[in-house]
Amino acid sequence: xxxxxxxxxxxxxxxxxxxxxxxxxxxxxxxxxxxxxxxxxxxxxxxxxxxxxxxxxxxxxxxxxxxxxxxxxxxxxxxxxxxxxxxxxxxxxxxxxxxxxxxxxxxxxxxxxxxxxxxxxxxxxxxxxxxxxxxxxxxxxxxxxxxxxxxxxxxxxxxxxxxxxxxxxxxxxxxxxxxxxxxxxxxxxxxxxxxxxxxxxxxxxxxxxxxxxxxxxxxxxxxxxxxxxxxxxxxxxxxxxxxxxxxxxxxxxxxxxxxxxxxxxxxxxxxxxxxxxxxxxxxxxxxxxxxxx
Numbered sequence: 001x002x003x004x005x006x007x008x009x010x011x012x013x014x015x016x017x018x019x020x021x022x023x024x025x026x027x028x029x030x031x032x033x034x035x036x037x038x039x040x041x042x043x044x045x046x047x048x049x050x051x052x053x054x055x056x057x058x059x060x061x062x063x064x065x066x067x068x069x070x071x072x073x074x075x076x077x078x079x080x081x082x083x084x085x086x087x088x089x090x091x092x093x094x095x096x097x098x099x100x101x102x103x104x105x106x107x108x109x110x111x112x113x114x115x116x117x118x119x120x121x122x123x124x125x126x127x128x129x130x131x132x133x134x135x136x137x138x139x140x141x142x143x144x145x146x147x148x149x150x151x152x153x154x155x156x157x158x159x160x161x162x163x164x165x166x167x168x169x170x171x172x173x174x175x176x177x178x179x180x181x182x183x184x185x186x187x188x189x190x191x192x193x194x195x196x197x198x199x200x201x202x203x204x205x206x207x208x209x210x211x212x213x214x215x216x217x218x219x220x221x222x223x224x225x226x227x228x229x230x231x232x233x234x235x236x237x238x239x240x241x242x243x244x245x246x247x248x249x250x251x252x253x254x255x256x257x258x259x260x261x262x263x264x265x266x267x268x269x270x271x272x273x274x275x276x277x278x279x280x281x282x283x284x285x286x287x288x289x290x291x292x293x
Contacts, residue, residue: 004145004162004199004216008126010119011035012160012197014149015056016064016077026064026077030056031148031160031196031222035103036120037263047270048108048120049263050080052195053100053223054093057082066158067116074157076116080104092266098180099258100223103266121197121218123263127256128200128217130181134174136213138200142167146187146222146251148196160196163187168250182223182252189225189251196222198253220253 011034016026032052039045050065057063062081069076082104083089091104111118121127128138146163153161165187173181185198198220203213228248232241 003201004147007119008121008197008199008216008218009147009160010068010117011121012147012149013050014066014154014158015052015195016066016154017060018062018064026066026154028066028149028152028154028192030192030194032056032065033147033195033197033218033221034118034120035123035218035259035263037123037267046120047267048106049266050104050106051221051259051263052102053221054102055100055224056195057091057102066154067111067118068158070115070117076114078110080106092262092269094258094262094265096180096258099254099262101221101254101258101262103259103262105266105270123256123260126218127260128213128219129257129260130170130173130255133170133200133213133219133255137203138167138213138219139170140167142203142213143201144185144187144219145199145201145216146185146189146193146196147199148189148193148222150190150192152192161193163189163193164201165251173255181257182254183220184226185251185253186249187251188247188249189222190247193222193251194224198222218256218259220255221259223252223254226250226252 013032014028015030015032016028019027032050034048035051036046036048061083062079065078065080067076082091091102093102143166146165147160150161165185168184168186170183173183197218200213200217200219202216226248227245230244234241
């Protein structure tokens with residue numbers, strides 16, 4: 001029995017930069033995922049967005065996305081531009097400096113025409129906000145999945161790595177209502193996981209009188225693991241000789257609420273372009289000629 005819907009797995013993408021190795025292979029640096037937004041006036045119309053972390057694309061002018069394919073090669077790599085010819089960003093970033101999220105609207109025509117395999121998280125039907133997590137019982141101890149591509153593990157077909165973890169601390173996000181709420185999960189995540197989705201695990205049982213989350217849902221975006229610092233101090237001088245940083249096993253997650261805010265900003269950015277009657281500046285999605293399997 002599948003616990004994570006195939007649509008969710010297909011929505012996860014590997015993100016690479018343009019630093020190819022000696023064999024022409026792309027260097028995969030992070031993760032992302034596709035979400036869709038229903039138009040307010042017509043819910044049958046959808047707009048699509050790539051979501052990832054700010055720090056994944058910093059200093060990049062373009063990046064690559066990998067998708068599986070139903071025709072020809074098993075995979076297709078696409079080059080995705082982040083800026084137009086005038087240097088104007090083709091994405092929206094959350095205005096809070098501590099909220100590590102960007103969103104990029106795109107039209108999936110090339111994915112469809114090339115028979116690429118993809119999916120999307122519906123921001124209305126496949127998500128839980130902080131308030132919805134609280135009312136459905138997603139709290140400390142609830143199991144979650146972290147999906148992504150750690151340590152450059154993108155070989156052959158696109159197959160996200162799934163790590164099982166649990167919510168470690170979330171009550172402060174429920175109660176404090178901070179401008180930049182986060183929650184922590186206990187899951188071993190590594191470089192390359194950044195920007196990947198966090199999925200709630202459906203539960204069939206709960207303590208009597210408490211709510212049950214019975215569906216898998218997108219609950220947040222992975223930002224980074226919390227580092228643990230081990231300090232070596234000289235017994236003779238009392239001075240610090242070395243600081244060794246290790247993975248604590250705790251990972252920072254931004255909730256879906258912040259993802260929805262960035263997507264709404266990106267929708268408004270593109271809507272202003274449309275209303276100004278200028279050509280729509282959707283990022284071009286082009287098959288990479290140098291893609292290798």
